[in-house]
Amino acid sequence: MEVANKELKRNDIETYKCPIPTVFLQHVDFPAGLHYAYLRFKDSSERLRVIRCNTRQVGHPRPELGAGWHLYVHDYDLRVGDRLVLLAEEDPIIGSQYRIVARRRIIRLFGAEVWGDLPRVHY
Structure with missing residues (x-):
């Protein structure tokens, strides 16, 4: 089920x-008292990745992917x-798990955008 894009x-x-x-x-369980969690994602090549999800400690939570994100990029x-x-x-x-997928616009055809999943380039 897609939860964010x-x-x-x-x-x-x-x-x-x-x-x-x-x-x-709403899909993340943060450890008690912490404003971050290490999440396990499977990417499109079925590799397991650990990416840290951070939130602000004050005000609007504003989640962001941190450590591990740049390697995925x-x-x-x-x-x-x-x-x-x-x-x-x-x-x-094993309970809930996450999947991370990167897509690139391939073509715009009759006003509709066609997107394709990106393969892993660097190993």
């Missing part, structure tokens, strides 16, 4: 963090305008 901006690509939609927070050669999709999946054995 966003079009990547220059800052998302060039910095070591990526703000994500607040709606994603590098491995998938992400660019401005690509789309980041975060999915939550229920596994009956």
Whole structure:
């Protein structure tokens, strides 16, 4: 089930963090007293990635992907305008897990955009 997506901006690509939609927070269990959690994502090549999700300690939570994000950007050669999709999946054995997918606009056809999943470039 898709829980969040966003079009990547220059800052998302060039910095070591990526703000994500607040709606994603309802799918994250933060350890008691902490404003961050290390989340396990499977990417499109089925590699398990650990990416830190941070929130602000005061005011609006504003979640962002932190440590581990920049390596994902590098491995998938992400660019401005690509789309980041975060999915939550229920596994009956291990519980909830996440999937991270990068998509790039391939073509605009009859007014509709066609997007394709990006393969991993760097191993």
